[in-house]
Amino acid sequence: MHREIAKGVYYVGVDDHHTELFEGLWELPFGVSYNSYLIVDEKIALIEGVKDPWVDELLDNIREIVDPAKIDYIVMNHMEPDHTSALPDLAKIAKNATMVYTAKAAPMQKSFYDVPLKEKIVEDLEELSLGEKTLKFVHAQFLHWPETMLTYLVEDEIVFSCDAFGSFGALNGKIFDDEIDMGMVESESRRYVSAIITSYLKFVQRGIAKVQDLGIGIRMIAPSHGPIYRKDPMWIVKKYLEWSSPELEKNAVIVYGTMYGMTHRLAVNLKKELMNLGVEVKLHNLSYSELSKVITDTMRAGILVIGTPTYDAFPFPKVWSFVNEMQGKRFMKRPIALFGTFGWGGGGVFKLRKMIEAMKCEVLEPVVRVRGRPNEQEIEDCKKLAKVIADRLK
Template sequence: YAEELIENINSVIDVKELDYVIVNHLEPDHSGSLPEIVKNAPNVKIVGTNRAIDMVKSFFHLDQETISVRDGSSLDIGGKTLRFIEAPWLHWPETMFTYLVEDKILFPCDAFGSFGALGNKIFDDEVDLELFFSESKRYFATIVSKYSKFVLRAIEKVKNLGIDIEIIAPSHGPVYRKNPIKIVELFERWSRDVPEKRVVIVYGSMYGNTKKIAEVLEENINSEGIDTAVHDISYGDISFILRDLLNAPAVIFGCPTYDGNIFPPLRHLVNLLEIKRLQRKIIGLFGTYAWGGNALSQLKKILVEMGHEVIEPIVSVKGAPTIDDLEKIKSLAKKIASRVLNKVS
């Protein structure tokens, strides 16, 4: 998008007249146009944290004047003042926020961001905010959740600065001008893992038997007044599963046996639970097999070692579920529901 960016800059000011380019974050979706900016504005100075400047050199090998800024330092750009706030590990180590003092605008980079295309409408009072809040949660779960403690530190740092913020302009998603604090509150809630009254059911089903059990689980958990989010992992986008797992106290995995092992897409999801550092969950397990049901014992061992709590009964079904199997499933649903209600009460 370098060419489009240059065109947009030229629509406001001749790009050759640029004095500074502020680098809040070096991930290439943010910084990939730097070589073209330098090519078109040979006198521009690159501004960033020490780590950012080092990464500029390693990523792009640019022989360009740089300015390393420290936490709390400012830059006068001619009637306007930029104040820099280091916010490491959101979600790379070099990240910083930039605050435009006179206009009270915070540019927080990837913090408070969202998935979703904006089109020609970029402000929170121009878009479907409920849609974007859902997309922000999906963004948080997939991009930021591993760094939740750093989100909380950054929020606390900005609060302690006592700066007046009228607009929050993340690098992804809407610009918040009507109610800028709302998105901050949501990121704080997600970071603190405030429990929501929801059970996530994730299953794989090669021949339909595991799916039948998942449907019985969903019905019984809903009957206890608890919301469910149900995903067939063979067809679902894993980012939506991670979104629903965020702040959900409990997840129930339905795992068919695959060549004597855990169903591979479920194994991948369990790996992501650890990588993304999603908080300790209440876990239910059920699954199906034809002749050797080793998958559930393997899955339980992995989840317990990760620090999750696996609830009994673990329901292992040979072939299609019997009436007795379904009674065990109903018992599992009741136990999970009771634990979730205790969590959110």
């Protein structure tokens, strides 16, 4: 399948309904697309590849338009294998193509694939003429890897924005924002940002400011995953700016683990007390909530409330792993409230506290720590903690 998105510019990407976890971590209930674009001018350029199992489908899509052996340039905005692992097979067919990427991408390409094609290293804002059309390359370091760039098609005013402005969800032939349910796009792009971009939010703000300073016209934003924005290209830019804003919200999110419901009893009581105090609150049981949804809700939560049972003298593994993920995602610092239960020696909440304090986050008092099933008095302690949280959020 291919579709012309502007004169001589084609969508030739593919849908992946097979991968269960993106990057081995993030659920894909609606699949994901690897978007690839073909520009046919005096020279022929392919912008982005796909993940390797989909190379034949990509080649078939290209063959509907031109013989892939005639490709002159393969532009790689980013070296992550979801866009580049088709390269070794592509190189066997597009034998005369030149790979176009940044200087930082060159050693990555060599270490990942080492394909025997010519390469062209492009500087920031360098232009490449394809005949009537011109490509302009805009370096966008750490959006979300160090070698990333965006490619701008000058005459058609299309930004090929790589992973920036991307979204989960396969396209099923409906490739434009005006053809898709935008409610679905909003939740899947938000989940995508949480999973993939959270560690690099300041680079999102920086990248958007850089493109705005160039003062170029933008008629379309064509990312490497998810829909192409042509009806309202600024919609997704505004969303990304909102989601990457460092401001915390005036709410609390409770994230906890539980095996037999002891810790759960504290979690639901805390939630009830917070609601009674008028605090906006969300709750995630880590054994059920999908991690990217938990990150979406916790990224900007004013106060994060974390609960854990003790498991082999440590915090519950899913809680431990979530807190590690928070650290990797460089969550903005904010006060953290802690609660938990244990059966004999404890250690869960205690070690969790140490871990949080090592991240230089303030731990609110009281920490609610209970042996066995929380009794009436201990449920009262939840009230105290809820009050402290509510006062902090004022």
